[in-house]
Amino acid sequence: MKKIGIADTTFARFDMASAAIDELQSLSASVSIIRYTAPGIKDLPVSCKKLFDEKNCDIVMALGMPGSKQIDKQCAHEASTGLISVQLMCNRHIIEVFVHEDEAKNEKELSILANNRTRKHAHNVINLLFHPDVLRKHAGEGLRQGFEDAEPIR
Amino acid sequence: MKKIGIADTTFARFDMASAAIDELQSLSASVSIIRYTAPGIKDLPVSCKKLFDEKNCDIVMALGMPGSKQIDKQCAHEASTGLISVQLMCNRHIIEVFVHEDEAKNEKELSILANNRTRKHAHNVINLLFHPDVLRKHAGEGLRQGFEDAEPIR
Amino acid sequence: MKKIGIADTTFARFDMASAAIDELQSLSASVSIIRYTAPGIKDLPVSCKKLFDEKNCDIVMALGMPGSKQIDKQCAHEASTGLISVQLMCNRHIIEVFVHEDEAKNEKELSILANNRTRKHAHNVINLLFHPDVLRKHAGEGLRQGFEDAEPIR
Amino acid sequence: MKKIGIADTTFARFDMASAAIDELQSLSASVSIIRYTAPGIKDLPVSCKKLFDEKNCDIVMALGMPGSKQIDKQCAHEASTGLISVQLMCNRHIIEVFVHEDEAKNEKELSILANNRTRKHAHNVINLLFHPDVLRKHAGEGLRQGFEDAEPIR
């Protein structure tokens, strides 16, 4: 049985992990899920590494909600850079799901965005684990997570 | 007994380490604390690494107060990037507590902020070590350190 | 027989991988091609690493189409940094083919650009594998991929 | 006897190494000093690494004077990032002493700044090697190198 790690934060303003777990379980009965909550997004890289090294996860979702200030953008950049390093150290995927506070016009839209993006990326996780052919079929099609897909161009 | 490292600087304008140690000791009788003071924030990554490798700490708090100039922002960015690298090399958490001089309106507020943020993050350290369930319970709740918590969104 | 990896994304709005494969096959009968599709450009570094480590590719093309927003630029930067790290870990080339949405005036031009750049870089891949002398012959000649070549200066 | 490495550049416009060596020797009779001069600041990371790996230095001072243009700022950033990496690879401190040309109003002030900052950091080197308690005593006191110390806040 494949193990999926979920790393999330107390800083986020939406419980993205519950959305992720709900979607993953609806998509596949044959996965086990391990959740690890850290304070903020800069704690996610080592949290993901521990999920790989200590919990033997096959893939991890890193869930975070950076604020709208310049320093928050920088923290997100540092976290993303670290998440890429972890993937290269472990040869396994981390699907980063970051929802920036200033992506939405208001809190209602922000919660919808956080929920949708997380669930869409749960599909990516399942496809990377079990259905790489589905990803290949949609290559170059402008798929997005959270808002509308973009149109492919010909 | 768990060992907590405290890395701080002579550059900072507030004795964050004393606040950290005071709070940690009030939260748990079963930790030992090792303190290491370096000149500035760019010296923190290797200081933390030495606390892990040479002092066998289980977790480290990295305490710093970047100035308000552009070059200070860049130093903070470099230090943060290094702190993430150390965590990935050692598979242990570093809780970064940086207080930027321009986050507060005046020195009074800055000292309150530095004190509060450090103490709040001391709780995160104890929770990561002993109570991961407490962090999980507060996932997605918009917790902040230093100023007011943000509101969770539904 | 040399193995060429192709890493692409579902985020891109043009099927760059098909253009790459078509061009590579027209250039050389003696290569085998392995394709790996991931969700977005930040998933490309580990995808390329897996193509080297798990599929034993000799060289990889990393194909992506970053959007036009600031956050897309940052993702592209993080992805590029990761792609360089992978090359240093594996001692093999990754030819990065990124087409930024705002490089073209309209969708028609964007699709032409994506197609041309991908095919031009396929030549670089074949030259790195089989004809390093051809690259050396064109050193300093201002070669470009996608738009017109620049003029060499004397 | 402790070995201190001094890495400096031909790009700098002030002989910071001579100031460093003079100050170090006045502070301690029990150190040996090894100097290594490279062309520019981006050559400092590997120079420091060689001082650790090939000359077995216990600590290194990295001395540089970035220019005032945007590209110089970026070079300084790249150099600093590299210097942090070296420290983590070697588990030893590098005290970075960078003096930016635009920190001073004129050449006279610049030379005073370069001299003062270098000498003040020489004290940090000696304290890290022999007197960590002195650093700890001054933690959070707003110490600066080159200009006036900042005031601690309460």
Added chain:
Amino acid sequence: MKKIGIADTTFARFDMASAAIDELQSLSASVSIIRYTAPGIKDLPVSCKKLFDEKNCDIVMALGMPGSKQIDKQCAHEASTGLISVQLMCNRHIIEVFVHEDEAKNEKELSILANNRTRKHAHNVINLLFHPDVLRKHAGEGLRQGFEDAEPIR
């Protein structure tokens, strides 16, 4: 006999490698030179690493000409960061010779700059290999490559 690697690009608009090789050969009869041409500057880090690991070079010159657009600046930054990483992995120097298109007022000046900077840096290469004392003698003297030297300050 010392081996010097030359990594250059087809993107550059001036044949910097020929200038480098001509200057190196005029400076020393006791070096052998190995040239490796890649498409662009982001291909230089792994090219240099291969020159160290597969060709056993003692030092490498990395020659490139970034364009004047923002994306070119970012590519140069990524390349430089990678070149520093290679040096730390191999404990050997890479002398980066980058000529930015917007450093010169016109093509004539650009070609003179590219030629001069490359040749001046060839001297640095020879000095690092054979005459470290010459570099030390010029420490802090404001040496530049391409334009006029800066004045040392006292």
